[in-house]
Amino acid sequence: xxxxxxxxxxxxxxxxxxxxxxxxxxxxxxxxxxxxxxxxxxxxxxxxxxxxxxxxxxxxxxxxxxxxxxxxxxxxxxxxxxxxxxxxxxxxxxxxxxxxxxxxxxxxxxxxxxxxxxxxxxxxxxxxxxxxxxxxxxxxxxxxxxxxxxxxxxxxxxxxxxxxxxxxxxxxxxxxxxxxxxxxxxxxx
Amino acid sequence: xxxxxxxxxxxxxxxxxxxxxxxxxxxxxxxxxxxxxxxxxxxxxxxxxxxxxxxxxxxxxxxxxxxxxxxxxxxxxxxxxxxxxxxxxxxxxxxxxxxxxxxxxxxxxxxxxxxxxxxxxxxxxxxxxxxxxxxxxxxxxxxxxxxxxxxxxxxxxxxxxxxxxxxxxxxxxxxxxxxxxxxxxxxxx
Numbered sequence: 369x370x371x372x373x374x375x376x377x378x379x380x381x382x383x384x385x386x387x388x389x390x391x392x393x394x395x396x397x398x399x400x401x402x403x404x405x406x407x408x409x410x411x412x413x414x415x416x417x418x419x420x421x422x423x424x425x426x427x428x429x430x431x432x433x434x435x436x437x438x439x440x441x442x443x444x445x446x447x448x449x450x451x452x453x454x455x456x457x458x459x460x461x462x463x464x465x466x467x468x469x470x471x472x473x474x475x476x477x478x479x480x481x482x483x484x485x486x487x488x489x490x491x492x493x494x495x496x497x498x499x500x501x502x503x504x505x506x507x508x509x510x511x512x513x514x515x516x517x518x519x520x521x522x523x524x525x526x527x528x529x530x531x532x533x534x535x536x537x538x539x540x541x542x543x544x545x546x547x548x549x550x551x552x553x554x555x556x557x
Numbered sequence: 558x559x560x561x562x563x564x565x566x567x568x569x570x571x572x573x574x575x576x577x578x579x580x581x582x583x584x585x586x587x588x589x590x591x592x593x594x595x596x597x598x599x600x601x602x603x604x605x606x607x608x609x610x611x612x613x614x615x616x617x618x619x620x621x622x623x624x625x626x627x628x629x630x631x632x633x634x635x636x637x638x639x640x641x642x643x644x645x646x647x648x649x650x651x652x653x654x655x656x657x658x659x660x661x662x663x664x665x666x667x668x669x670x671x672x673x674x675x676x677x678x679x680x681x682x683x684x685x686x687x688x689x690x691x692x693x694x695x696x697x698x699x700x701x702x703x704x705x706x707x708x709x710x711x712x713x714x715x716x717x718x719x720x721x722x723x724x725x726x727x728x729x730x731x732x733x734x735x736x737x738x739x740x741x742x743x744x745x746x
Contacts, residue, residue: 391645397670398633400626427615431633434620437589444587444620456580481586 369409369543372521373556375402376544382552386524387468388494394521395428395493400435406543407436410491410519413541414440417516418487421445423508425464425475425500429492432521436491445482447475447507456480460510462503467496475503482511495520495542498529522546525557558598558732561710562745564591565733571741575713576657577683583710584617584682589624595732596625599680599708602730603629606705607676610634612697614653614664614689618681621710625680634671636664636696645669649699651692656685664692671700684709684731687718711735714746 379392393399419440424433425447433444447462459476466473482488490504501518508515515538523530523542526549533540545557568581582588608629613622614636622633636651648665655662671677679693690707697704704727712719712731715738722729734746 391667392669396634396637396667398623398626398635400623400632401630403623404627427619427635427637430616430619431623434587434589434592434623435627437587438593438624441589443589445585446587446616448585448616478580478585480581 369406371402371405372544375399376522376546377554380554382549382554385468386526386549388522388524388546388549388554390493390522394432398431403431403435406432406521407439409543410436410541411439414489414517414519417489417539419489419516420487421482421489422491423447423477423482423488423504424491425449425504428494432493433491436519440489445477447477447504449473449475460507462506462510464499464503466499475507477507477511479511482507482513484512486511486513487516488513489516490518491520492518493521494524495522495529495533495540496524496527498527498532501529501533517541519543524549558595560591560594561733564588565711565735566743569743571738571743574657575715575738577711577713577735577738577743579682579711583621587620592620592624595621595710596628598732599625599730600628603678603706603708606678606728608678608705609676610671610678611680612636612666612671612677612693613680614638614693617683621682622680625708629678634666636666636693638662638664649696651695651699653688653692655688664696666696666700668700671696671702673701675700675702676705677702678705679707680709681707682710683713684711684718684722684729685713685716687716687721690718690722706730708732713738 381389456478517539525545548555645667706728714734737744
């Protein structure tokens with residue numbers, strides 16, 4: 369997706385530890401025009417599949433999923449990270465190790481919002497080691513729902529998550545794949 | 558906003574402690590069609606004002622602000638609650654006391670994403686005691702930006718936040734005002 373590559377080159381920043389900061393347009397400030405193009409592109413890539421609901425994880429997947437869902441005409445459910453008095457006690461759970469936050473935490477979806485047999489599309493901002501995806505897939509498994517595919521805005525192709533998911537037969541679509549962030553240079557596949 | 562009232566009556570639930578749960582359509586599962594109508598309504602109410610950017614707070618304001626921003630053609634910035642290695646150290650800060658979580662926490666916006674003199678519209682899901690709004694206004698003050706108004710989906714009219722903000726001369730628009738949740742009954746103004 370050329371528009372996205374141009375945006376990443378113009379406004380992304382590489383930080384130590386293979387971190388690609390896209391705060392300026394994707395996960396702190398949100399470029400809504402770009403998010404709309406991202407949503408259209410996800411729809412183009414997944415429109416041949418049955419999608420009943422889009423699942424994402426808070427925080428940075430929410431805006432992406434919400435804007436994209438307009439093109440699929442389906443609801444979004446986002447898995448919650450934070451303990452909340454307001455969350456139903458009866459939840460499907462997944463576990464995520466965050467390399468940036470250096471800790472393991474649980475994500476949860478109320479059992480009311482995922483049903484057996486529902487066709488679920490996962491959308492998220494990044495795919496690196498696949499930890500968030502693993503947690504979301506545990507939730508889908510818990511609900512006996514059906515994972516139809518996973519769309520990510522930016523895949524770090526030099527980390528193992530994307531290849532592992534594809535090896536399991538999961539249909540993964542990344543709008544851009546970054547093959548290297550070495551020497552603070554962004555190299556796309 | 559009648560559509561929203563009908564949705565709240567049909568799918569909202571009242572819990573002890575004056576909690577109105579709208580997880581089914583507004584802040585866990587997201588009804589994107591409804592969010593679009595909410596976005597259009599916010600635009601109708603604020604379109605006479607100059608708006609350069611929409612500010613909200615994670616988590617539950619993000620989808621609302623992102624969908625609404627499409628009608629304003631402006632970017633969104635969301636204040637971050639969580640400590641993150643990836644957040645710039647140089648931030649504008651606000652402080653919020655959460656009655657549901659029973660603790661005070663800081664919210665932050667990178668100084669890169671708010672500028673002196675920018676016209677900022679705050680959008681959020683709930684207005685109750687006005688704590689989140691206070692934190693967001695501290696951030697806007699820190700940036701020497703200009704608060705043009707605040708739009709909330711649901712105002713709890715029996716709590717003090719809305720009246721206090723209006724008494725300060727802030728233009729507050731609530732799509733619905735709930736006057737009572739007593740006896741598990743939702744009463745609109």
